Amino acid sequence: DTGVSQDPRHKITKRGQNVTFRCDPISEHNRLYWYRQTLGQGPEFLTYFQNEAQLEKSRLLSNRFSAERPKGSFSTLEIQRTEQGDSAMYLCASSLAYKVSSANYGYTFGSGTRLTVV
Amino acid sequence: AQKITQTQPGMFVQEKEAVTLDCTYDTSDPSYGLFWYKQPSSGEMIFLIYQGSYDQQNATEGRYSLNFQKARKSANLVISASQLGDSAMYFCAMILHGSGNTGKLIFGQGTTLQVKP
Numbered sequence: 639d640t641g642v643s644q645d646p647r648h649k650i651t652k653r654g655q656n657v658t659f660r661c662d663p664i665s666e667h668n669r670l671y672w673y674r675q676t677l678g679q680g681p682e683f684l685t686y687f688q689n690e691a692q693l694e695k696s697r698l699l700s701n702r703f704s705a706e707r708p709k710g711s712f713s714t715l716e717i718q719r720t721e722q723g724d725s726a727m728y729l730c731a732s733s734l735a736y737k738v739s740s741a742n743y744g745y746t747f748g749s750g751t752r753l754t755v756v
Numbered sequence: 757a758q759k760i761t762q763t764q765p766g767m768f769v770q771e772k773e774a775v776t777l778d779c780t781y782d783t784s785d786p787s788y789g790l791f792w793y794k795q796p797s798s799g800e801m802i803f804l805i806y807q808g809s810y811d812q813q814n815a816t817e818g819r820y821s822l823n824f825q826k827a828r829k830s831a832n833l834v835i836s837a838s839q840l841g842d843s844a845m846y847f848c849a850m851i852l853h854g855s856g857n858t859g860k861l862i863f864g865q866g867t868t869l870q871v872k873p
Contacts, residue, residue: 680849750801
């Protein structure tokens with residue numbers, strides 16, 4: 639297993655364009671998360687999937703953002719009509735869903751996609 | 757509301773010395789966990805150490821140890837024998853384990869550590 643993969647690593651786009659990012663989680667992980675991290679800040683939660691179901695969305699996820707996880711495998715995050723404020727690092731993470739209270743669930747992050755909107 | 761506070765924006769340490777990075781947290785849930793991650797300039801989040809709220813012993817992973825003081829709601833990271841490669845941003849994060857929780861992480865603002873030769 640090669641860990642969590644994200645593609646592309648870097649994306650530069652013009653304001654108003656649409657962009658799509660991909661995340662391939664660890665194969666046996668059924669939970670998948672997207673986070674956004676702006677410069678000098680900690681990551682902030684965007685959305686969460688358990689298998690193919692999107693179970694939680696943050697208020698940060700405006701209607702220009704959409705995420706999917708078809709068949710419970712890889713996930714995509716699309717941003718429509720990008721704005722300069724969308725410039726950030728987009729991090730994907732995956733984990734197992736345990737019922738044990740004291741476990742780190744194998745929580746693993748990808749290397750992120752750094753988006754620059756010009 | 758759940759919150760993580762890291763009060764040290766930047767820290768310096770001499771190579772080979774120990775350093776403590778502070779983290780305090782706020783939650784009313786009894787079942788939770790605390791993570792520390794390292795983020796070098798390349799951007800990836802590298803897992804360092806994890807402490808569960810019911811764990812009796814403080815977590816240790818090589819040169820990293822977590823000083824968990826539950827009553828004070830603090831989970832400080834101690835790095836022993838600092839190395840130049842430890843220079844990076846460090847994040848403390850919390851996960852809630854109770855039923856109905858999704859497993860999302862709540863992060864602090866981070867501490868930038870610079871190791872001097």
